[in-house]
Amino acid sequence: MKKIFLLLLLCSLSYVSLSQEKNEKELIQFFLENNDYLHSQLKEKFFLHTNKTTYFSGEKVWFKGYIVKDIDNKPYNTTTNLYVNLLSSTGNQIKSNLFFVERGKVYGEIKLPENIKSGEYFIEINTLWNTNFEQTGSLTKISVVNLKDQNYVKKVEKEVKEELNIQFFPEGGNLLKNTHNIVYFKIKLGNEPVKTKLYVFDNEIGENIGEFQSDSFGLGKLKLYVGSNQNKSIKLNYREKEYRFNLPEAKDYGFTIEKEEDKISNGFVVLRVKTNSNTLKRDKGQIFYAVLQRNGFVISVIPIKLEEKYESYKIKYGKEVLFDGVNTVTLFDSKNRTIAEQTFFYEKEKKIKVSASVIKETVDSIYLGLKLLNFYKKVNTSASILSSETRVNENNQNILTDFLVSPYIKYVGADINNVFNKDYSNEDVNRIIKTIPLRKSKALSLSKKKSFEQGINIKGNINIVLSNNENYSVLLSSEENSLILTEEVGKDGNFSFKNLYLIHPSKYELSLLDSKGKIIPCTFNIHKEQGYINSKIEVREKNKKVVFKTTKKAEVNSTVKEHFLVKRDDFTELEEVVVKGKRIKSGEAEVRAENKFIGGDFVRTVKIENERLTPFNSIADIVNTLSGVTYVKRSNQVVFHGRGPNTILGSIKALVIIDGIVITDHSVLEDLNASSLDGRIKVNKAGAGFGSRGANGVLIIKTKENKNKEKTKVELGAKRDVKYYDTDFGYTTPTKVYEKELISYMSASSERFYGTIDWIPNLDLNPNTLNILKIEKTSNNSIKLIINGFSEDGRLVSEVFDIILPKLK
Numbered sequence: 001m002k003k004i005f006l007l008l009l010l011c012s013l014s015y016v017s018l019s020q021e022k023n024e025k026e027l028i029q030f031f032l033e034n035n036d037y038l039h040s041q042l043k044e045k046f047f048l049h050t051n052k053t054t055y056f057s058g059e060k061v062w063f064k065g066y067i068v069k070d071i072d073n074k075p076y077n078t079t080t081n082l083y084v085n086l087l088s089s090t091g092n093q094i095k096s097n098l099f100f101v102e103r104g105k106v107y108g109e110i111k112l113p114e115n116i117k118s119g120e121y122f123i124e125i126n127t128l129w130n131t132n133f134e135q136t137g138s139l140t141k142i143s144v145v146n147l148k149d150q151n152y153v154k155k156v157e158k159e160v161k162e163e164l165n166i167q168f169f170p171e172g173g174n175l176l177k178n179t180h181n182i183v184y185f186k187i188k189l190g191n192e193p194v195k196t197k198l199y200v201f202d203n204e205i206g207e208n209i210g211e212f213q214s215d216s217f218g219l220g221k222l223k224l225y226v227g228s229n230q231n232k233s234i235k236l237n238y239r240e241k242e243y244r245f246n247l248p249e250a251k252d253y254g255f256t257i258e259k260e261e262d263k264i265s266n267g268f269v270v271l272r273v274k275t276n277s278n279t280l281k282r283d284k285g286q287i288f289y290a291v292l293q294r295n296g297f298v299i300s301v302i303p304i305k306l307e308e309k310y311e312s313y314k315i316k317y318g319k320e321v322l323f324d325g326v327n328t329v330t331l332f333d334s335k336n337r338t339i340a341e342q343t344f345f346y347e348k349e350k351k352i353k354v355s356a357s358v359i360k361e362t363v364d365s366i367y368l369g370l371k372l373l374n375f376y377k378k379v380n381t382s383a384s385i386l387s388s389e390t391r392v393n394e395n396n397q398n399i400l401t402d403f404l405v406s407p408y409i410k411y412v413g414a415d416i417n418n419v420f421n422k423d424y425s426n427e428d429v430n431r432i433i434k435t436i437p438l439r440k441s442k443a444l445s446l447s448k449k450k451s452f453e454q455g456i457n458i459k460g461n462i463n464i465v466l467s468n469n470e471n472y473s474v475l476l477s478s479e480e481n482s483l484i485l486t487e488e489v490g491k492d493g494n495f496s497f498k499n500l501y502l503i504h505p506s507k508y509e510l511s512l513l514d515s516k517g518k519i520i521p522c523t524f525n526i527h528k529e530q531g532y533i534n535s536k537i538e539v540r541e542k543n544k545k546v547v548f549k550t551t552k553k554a555e556v557n558s559t560v561k562e563h564f565l566v567k568r569d570d571f572t573e574l575e576e577v578v579v580k581g582k583r584i585k586s587g588e589a590e591v592r593a594e595n596k597f598i599g600g601d602f603v604r605t606v607k608i609e610n611e612r613l614t615p616f617n618s619i620a621d622i623v624n625t626l627s628g629v630t631y632v633k634r635s636n637q638v639v640f641h642g643r644g645p646n647t648i649l650g651s652i653k654a655l656v657i658i659d660g661i662v663i664t665d666h667s668v669l670e671d672l673n674a675s676s677l678d679g680r681i682k683v684n685k686a687g688a689g690f691g692s693r694g695a696n697g698v699l700i701i702k703t704k705e706n707k708n709k710e711k712t713k714v715e716l717g718a719k720r721d722v723k724y725y726d727t728d729f730g731y732t733t734p735t736k737v738y739e740k741e742l743i744s745y746m747s748a749s750s751e752r753f754y755g756t757i758d759w760i761p762n763l764d765l766n767p768n769t770l771n772i773l774k775i776e777k778t779s780n781n782s783i784k785l786i787i788n789g790f791s792e793d794g795r796l797v798s799e800v801f802d803i804i805l806p807k808l809k
Contacts, residue, residue, distance in 0.1 A: 028301045031289050035336045037440075038291065038298045043070040044079065046125050046138035047402040049382045049788045051738075051759035054392035057116045057146040059741055060109040061086075064382035064761040065125050066399065066790060067104045071297065073324060073403055073794035075104025079127045081453035082106050083137070083533045087122040094121075096532040097732040100501065102686055104790075105380060107761035108734035118149045126533055128453045133295075140397065162190035164238060166245050169434050172256035172340040175248045177226050178276045179311070182258055183247070184221045184434040185214070187236075193218025194238065200224055201235040201244070208235065217418075219431040226250045253279045255288075255331055257342035259430075268316035269346060271329055273304060275311055284308050288339065289332045290315055294323050295408060295439065324348040324794070325404030326433060343408075343438060345429040351400060352379055352797035354765065356785055361777070361806045368773040368785070368803070376767040379797055381789025383760040385775055387752040388782040388802050398798040399788040405429065409436045420798060453530075455499035456730055460526040462493045462512055471515045474524075478508035482682055482700055484660055485690070486513065501686070504730025511722045521721040530729050604683045608674075617674040619701065626683060629654070629699065636667040640685050640697035654697040655690060662693075676703045748779045757783060765789070765797075781805060 032038060044067055051062040063084070067076045082101045086094040094113070099106045110123070121144055126137025164187070171182040187194040193216065200210035200222060209232075214220040224232060226247075234245040253276075260270040273290060283306050292300040299321055304313050315329070324347065331340040353373040360367035372379065386393055400420040419428050458476065466472055472489040476497050483502075489495050489512070502508070512522035606626055613622075620631040628641045638654040656663045663669075681701055687694025738759040745751040758775050765771050775783070785801040 024303060027287065027303045028289075031301065031303075031332070031334075031336070032298070035332070037296050038293060039296050040298060041132075043133055043295065043297065044068070044076050044127055044130050045070050045403060045407045046130075047399045047788065048123060048125050048138060048140045049384070049399070049786075050123065050140060050142065051384045051756050052386060052390070052392040053141070053394055054143040054145065054754070055112055056741075056743065056754075057112055057118075057144060057148075058114045060111050060739070061123060061142065062109045062738060062759045062761070063107065063123065064788075065099070065101070065106040066403075066788075067101055067106070067127070068403065068790070068794065070295070070407070071323065073790065073796060075790070075792060076101075077103055078452045078454070079129055080455055081127060083124075083126050083128075084108065084110060085124040085126070085137075085533070086110055086112075087124055087139075089120045089122070093534060098504070098532065098730065099734065100686075100731045103792075105762075107382070108732060112144060116144055116146060118144060118146045120144075128450045128533065131533065132449050138402065143394070162192075164189050164194070164243060166234065167435065168248050170248060170256070171221075171258055171434070172274075172342050174254045174256050174340060175226060175250040176254050176256050176274070176276055177228060177230070177250045177252055178278070179256070179274055180223065180225050181250075181256060182221055182223055184219070184431065185234075186435045187214050187218045187220075189238075196236055196238055198222065199235045201233050203231045203233060215431065217432065219435065221431065221434075253282060255279070255340040257290075257329055257331060257340050259342060259344050261427075268318055269322060269344075271315045271317070271342060273313040273315065273331060273340070275306070277311065280306060280308050280311065287334055291330050291332060292317060292321065293328055293330060294326060299323070319348060322346050322348065326408040328408070328438065341438075343433060345405070345426050345433055347404070347426055347429075349795055350374065352791070352795050354787060354797060354799050356799070356801045356803060358803060358805060359770070359772075364777050366775050366777050366805055368775065370765055370771040370773055370787075371769075372765055372767050375791065375795060375797075377791050377793070377795075378767065379765045379789050379791045379795070381763045381765055381787050381797060383758075383763050383773070384756070384786040385758040385760075386756060386784045386786070387778075387780045388784045389749075389752045389780070390784060391753045392756075393784070393786070398800075399790065399796055400798045403796060405433060408439055409433055410439055411436065456502040457530055458497045458500065458502075458508070458526065459529055460495060460510075460524050462489060462495070463523045463525060464493075464512075464520070466491075466493065472520070473513050475511045475513055476508060478502070478506065480506040481508065482684060482698075483508065483690075484657070501684075502727055502730040503733055504727045506727050506730065507724060508727070509722050509724055519721050522723075524723055526725065528728065532729070604685075606681050606683055608677060608679050608681065610679070613674045613677055613679065615673045615675050618670050619672045619674055619677065620669040622674050622677065622681070623669060623699070626681065628685060629683060629697075631666065631669060633670075636665070638666050638669070638699055652696050654699055655687070655694050656699045656701070658701045659703055678702045678704050751778075752780055763787075763789075777805075781807070 047066045049064045049066075055061060065082055065084070067079065067082065068074060069076050080101050082099045083096060084099055085096045088094060094116075095110070097108070097110060099108050121142050123140045123142060124137045125140075126134075130137055167186045169184040169186075171184065175181050175183065185198070187196065187198075193214075195214050195216050195218065198212045198214065198220070199208040200212070201207070202209045210222065210224060212220055212222040222234075224247075226232070230247065230250050232247060234247065236243050236245075256274045258272045258274060260272070271290075273288075286306050288304045288306070290302045290304060291298060300317070302315060325345060327344055327346055329342045330338055333339050352375040355369075355371045355373055357369055358366060359369040384393070398420055401416050404420075405416055416429070416432055419432065462472075462474070466489065468491075473486045474489060474495040474497075476485045476487070477483060481500070481502055483500065485497055485500075487495050487497055510524050512520045512524075514520055608622055608625075612625065620633075623629055623631045623638060629638065630641065631638050637652075638656055639652050640654055653666070656666055656669070658672075681699065684690070684694065684698040684700065687696065687698050690698050738761075740756070740758075743751075743755070745755065757778060757780070760773070763771075763773065782802055782804045785799075785803060787797065787799045787801075789797050791797075
């Protein structure tokens with residue numbers, strides 16, 4: 001299938017000789033046009049941060065989602081529709097919600113059913129565009145306990161005979177004769193990693209010729225030369241017993257790809273494509289292609305022509321070419337067959353570091369001070385605050401894992417997450433990903449591709465025959481969604497409203513207007529073209545990478561115990577647990593909401609204090625008191641802060657609507673006194689529901705006179721030819737302030753084990769200052785603070801703090 005590649009970066013390289021018969025660009029173009037896996041389509045990737053990972057039935061799962069561009073981790077602004085699905089462990093979809101994404105961020109909550117069974121579930125986040133590549137979106141596993149389900153209260157003890165096993169992973173996928181090889185390995189006793197020494201044993205001379213060490217994850221690598229006769233094995237002593245393991249069978253022909261040790265030569269990452277004399281004699285003059293790619297997205301293609309005098313070909317990749325995180329260099333032959341593959345981890349920018357400490361204590365609160373240590377721009381984060389004794393946060397998944405590694409490998413274990421939760425090097429991560437097979441995304445069919453979704457669409461047709469001599473339009477209005485829009489009716493009677501911010505459930509009205517604005521009796525057919533994504537968990541196959549596994553029985557028995565959240569003596573107390581929302585006092589809620597949320601507050605209604613609604617203030621004066629909005633006197637226009645010149649014409653002028661009428665001359669706001677206002681102004685920073693007209697934000701103002709007429713308008717509207725509709729698809733409105741679940745715990749220790757202290761989905765960390773975080777004082781001696789987030793330029797932050805608190809007085 002032919003593909004169009006907008007950009008191919010050719011890396012500098014040495015010892016690579018090209019035939020003069022074909023131009024290098026022609027070779028690359030021909031190769032790419034005939035490769036069905038490689039592509040240049042931009043992809044999204046996701047991370048979901050939840051307030052915890054174990055829930056009771058009827059509780060809410062509070063979350064923050066991050067959506068970025070795969071190539072650079074910068075916020076993905078193209079897609080606005082994120083599907084958040086609750087799936088069973090077998091992949092059945094239990095419920096689905098749609099949330100509005102703003103600048104790559106989204107927050108919200110999903111309420112678990114009261115009758116949900118105890119067990120493991122998945123929260124999936126996905127977009128329509130992502131379904132072009134993946135059957136499944138990003139999955140986050142949670143556990144649910146239904147307190148009325150007797151089956152979950154149990155203890156299981158079973159005897160397990162553990163086996164010592166070792167797996168070998170030759171670098172490049174092949175162990176090659178008559179050359180030096182690098183082999184990664186993994187040693188486990190049952191499911192537990194083994195840290196031990198290993199020896200390369202020469203079977204001919206009967207001696208150890210090399211010594212290597214596995215780390216705390218049971219991982220390591222060894223270097224060895226394999227001759228024509230494979231006569232080496234691996235020996236180790238464990239618990240006073242000697243074990244021997246055979247190495248993988250070496251090949252007579254083939255290639256390996258080695259990465260030089262974790263060092264950069266003159267700013268380059270250096271790889272070596274290696275072969276042996278047998279291969280050179282057989283394939284002399286053949287052209288191979290070294291492709292730097294990730295999940296099929298191509299960055300660089302380098303043709304290599306084999307010459308008999310060279311067994312090693314050096315390739316240098318500059319930092320600006322490499323992906324942040326996992327990189328893959330695949331060697332293809334002229335028939336587009338994969339010959340060898342090297343995967344390595346490269347972190348282009350170190351993660352953002354944060355410090356956290358207690359700075360103040362009051363009667364009912366603790367104040368934490370958070371400071372950025374190595375970054376000098378604002379960072380948006382989410383924060384979960386739990387007791388350090390928590391038993392409801394078993395998953396240590398973080399944004400580093402989900403953006404740098406997990407989209408590119410088959411499965412992610414605790415090893416990766418644990419590495420990212422401490423100081424780590426590229427080589428620490430490399431040792432792990434070398435032992436996990438890669439994920440392969442399906443190729444995108446351009447003829448069948450699904451587009452990016454932006455907002456909700458309402459499409460339909462009218463049920464009358466139109467006069468060809470007159471233009472008609474459809475009026476769509478919705479008080480709940482702050483919508484007043486018109487669209488022309490096509491000659492075929494069809495109409496379409498696109499990119500709407502439409503809440504579900506809500507109501508909207510349609511009416512047909514002639515060219516003079518008169519309502520014409522008409523009925524409408526609504527076309528249902530959008531809907532929730534039907535999800536199914538992709539069953540990922542385990543190791544299909546080149547894996548060589550040897551197992552020896554070890555004389556070890558152990559008892560495995562399954563522990564459950566609630567002991568039987570707790571069960572009677574908790575069986576009749578009432579789970580319901582507990583709102584923070586309204587006065588505090590307003591302050592917290594202002595501090596917490598940076599986006600997603602799409603249509604915010606601001607109540608104006610009565611003392612400001614006087615004849616001595618103009619509406620322009622009132623606008624200047626709104627957060628994030630300014631009336632600029634010198635240019636006579638209302639603007640929203642931080643939006644910038646983001647329209648085609650470069651204007652930043654907001655859309656202002658007074659009593660349903662669009663005001664083009666904003667200077668009129670200086671002439672209208674504030675006493676005419678009805679006391680509320682709607683602030684729609686995203687411009688959701690107003691298409692291109694609202695690209696710079698929308699301000700909706702109503703006067704007292706208009707408010708008094710509303711009842712009459714509604715009564716008249718019910719009698720005229722206006723049709724009323726209920727949404728069957730739309731956005732879920734997120735709760736602005738975290739509602740702490742009200743659960744009757746048996747004891748203070750139970751609350752520490754299973755409760756959440758606080759959840760903050762939008763916590764801005766500003767540079768060069770101490771950022772203050774206020775939390776409720778509880779009976780905890782220490783807390784666990786879990787932070788994930790990113791900056792606008794794609795830098796990532798992930799921190800887990802255990803903070804000792806002052807003792808209660």
